[in-house]
Amino acid sequence: MARLCVVGMGYVGLVTALCFAKLGNSVIGVDKDINKLKLLSEGSPTFYEHGLDELLREGLEKGKLSFTNDINRSIEQSEIIFICVGTPPGENGRPDLSQVEEVARSIAINLKSYKLIVEKSTVPAGTAERIKQTIKLAGGEDTVFDVASNPEFLREGSAIADFSCPDRIVLGVDTSMARTMLKELYRDFDCPVLITDIATAELIKHASNAFLATKISFSNLVADICEKVGANINLVVDGLGYDRRIGREFLNAGIGYGGSCFPKDVKAFAAMAGALGVNNTLLKEVDRINEDRIGAIVKKIEDALWVCKNKRIALLGLAFKCNTDDIRESPGIKLVRELVRKGSLVTCYDPKAMDNARGELKNLGDVLSFAETPYVAASEADALVLMTEWPEFVQLDFLRMKKLMRTPVIIDGRNMLQAEEIEKIGFWYSGIGCHRGNRKSKFQYDN
Numbered sequence: 001m002a003r004l005c006v007v008g009m010g011y012v013g014l015v016t017a018l019c020f021a022k023l024g025n026s027v028i029g030v031d032k033d034i035n036k037l038k039l040l041s042e043g044s045p046t047f048y049e050h051g052l053d054e055l056l057r058e059g060l061e062k063g064k065l066s067f068t069n070d071i072n073r074s075i076e077q078s079e080i081i082f083i084c085v086g087t088p089p090g091e092n093g094r095p096d097l098s099q100v101e102e103v104a105r106s107i108a109i110n111l112k113s114y115k116l117i118v119e120k121s122t123v124p125a126g127t128a129e130r131i132k133q134t135i136k137l138a139g140g141e142d143t144v145f146d147v148a149s150n151p152e153f154l155r156e157g158s159a160i161a162d163f164s165c166p167d168r169i170v171l172g173v174d175t176s177m178a179r180t181m182l183k184e185l186y187r188d189f190d191c192p193v194l195i196t197d198i199a200t201a202e203l204i205k206h207a208s209n210a211f212l213a214t215k216i217s218f219s220n221l222v223a224d225i226c227e228k229v230g231a232n233i234n235l236v237v238d239g240l241g242y243d244r245r246i247g248r249e250f251l252n253a254g255i256g257y258g259g260s261c262f263p264k265d266v267k268a269f270a271a272m273a274g275a276l277g278v279n280n281t282l283l284k285e286v287d288r289i290n291e292d293r294i295g296a297i298v299k300k301i302e303d304a305l306w307v308c309k310n311k312r313i314a315l316l317g318l319a320f321k322c323n324t325d326d327i328r329e330s331p332g333i334k335l336v337r338e339l340v341r342k343g344s345l346v347t348c349y350d351p352k353a354m355d356n357a358r359g360e361l362k363n364l365g366d367v368l369s370f371a372e373t374p375y376v377a378a379s380e381a382d383a384l385v386l387m388t389e390w391p392e393f394v395q396l397d398f399l400r401m402k403k404l405m406r407t408p409v410i411i412d413g414r415n416m417l418q419a420e421e422i423e424k425i426g427f428w429y430s431g432i433g434c435h436r437g438n439r440k441s442k443f444q445y446d447n
């Protein structure tokens with residue numbers, strides 16, 4: 001069993017630390033944020049993710065897990081150091097790698113014996129070389145260490161399951177020592193392990209996220225065409241998805257992708273390609289289509305209500321997707337801002353993300369309110385907009401909703417409701433990429 005130090009206790013770092021501790025390794029979780037460390041040391045997770053609280057308590061109780069802001073001692077006591085700090089968007093779409101650089105400098109001044117330094121943060125190809133250079137410059141030429149890339153593919157909402165049973169593990173290494181140590185660490189995982197050079201591993205992560213984002217933007221482009229020709233995107237993507245070369249996943253049309261990864265990673269990949277003189281038009285277009293989605297939702301509201309000003313809009317879903325409380329780059333949050341800018345009065349509801357949203361949107365004043373239930377949000381509303389695919393939204397009593405609302409308008413940004421049933425109740429229903437009035441059963445396929 002290995003002695004690990006995981007630097008950065010965010011979504012990726014905390015899950016990494018807990019899962020490796022569960023496997024029997026001794027793990028020190030390091031962060032700069034004292035409040036986070038206090039909560040984690042007390043056994044309280046700092047964000048919502050299914051199964052996190054049990055794993056955290058188990059790791060602490062078994063003595064396999066500890067948390068500290070003392071990076072120097074943590075490095076000294078560990079064999080393998082995982083870098084899991086943030087790589088937020090910087091200037092011109094390029095990622096801001098200052099958190100990674102800061103960790104590299106901390107490592108440099110604490111290298112008293114061999115360490116394996118593993119990048120788990122999503123970074124542009126070539127970053128490991130920068131880390132090596134920084135450590136050598138700050139730590140001296142005779143320091144002994146390896147740098148490896150082990151990109152993380154977990155999805156928020158199913159992070160522990162994704163980490164524990166990944167589709168593949170990618171190990172970018174350039175020494176046999178690094179290869180042996182990482183293969184040993186991952187020996188209990190039952191999935192393909194792809195061993196590559198470091199730049200290839202770094203690139204696989206950016207290319208994966210850019211490809212998934214491309215699928216989503218492609219579906220949204222097709223959805224726009226569907227609306228013009230009276231076709232139904234839900235059936236179009238099913239038709240596409242049955243083709244095994246295409247696959248059905250990540251083809252749902254809707255409000256576009258959000259979260260802390262896809263938007264920044266597509267921009268970063270495009271910026272990197274551009275800087276290298278590679279044509280990045282495709283990536284820029286993927287990003288542009290995505291940015292346009294909020295405008296498309298506003299247009300649907302205006303199609304129904306004519307003007308947004310002074311209208312009461314009930315917005316259900318602030319998390320960027322279901323099963324998380326993460327609101328980073330959330331389309332729901334962007335829509336709130338846009339509606340308020342247009343003079344609407346917005347009432348929001350989300351099962352998990354309300355606290356985060358309250359903090360993020362506190363400067364919007366009393367034109368924005370938060371409701372305790374979806375029904376309270378819908379009271380006296382002129383339109384209801386669904387922005388996150390929380391399963392509980394499908395179960396709502398829409399007859400009750402209709403009675404509570406001022407005008408019966410539903411904009412379904414996730415195509416999650418049965419349009420015909422909603423229309424039967426008497427709603428004006430507008431989904432994405434399905435022409436109003438063109439969803440009759442004769443268009444359903446047999447199976």
Ligand SMILES: NC(=O)c1ccc[n+]([C@@H]2O[C@H](COP(=O)([O-])OP(=O)(O)OC[C@H]3O[C@@H](n4cnc5c(N)ncnc54)[C@H](O)[C@@H]3O)[C@@H](O)[C@H]2O)c1
Pocket residue numbers: 007008009010011012013030031032033036071084085086087099102103120121122123152153154155156260261
């Ligand atoms: N969130 C995801 O779903 C996901 C999935 C795969 C990969 N990634 C990538 O993983 C990386 C981390 O993402 P995240 O969502 O966990 O980020 P995050 O912002 O949630 O967490 C980063 C953490 O690092 C800490 N930190 C920053 N500088 C530090 C330092 N010098 N020393 C100690 N701690 C420091 C911050 O306080 C914060 O707690 C990013 O590169 C991201 O692109 C994220």
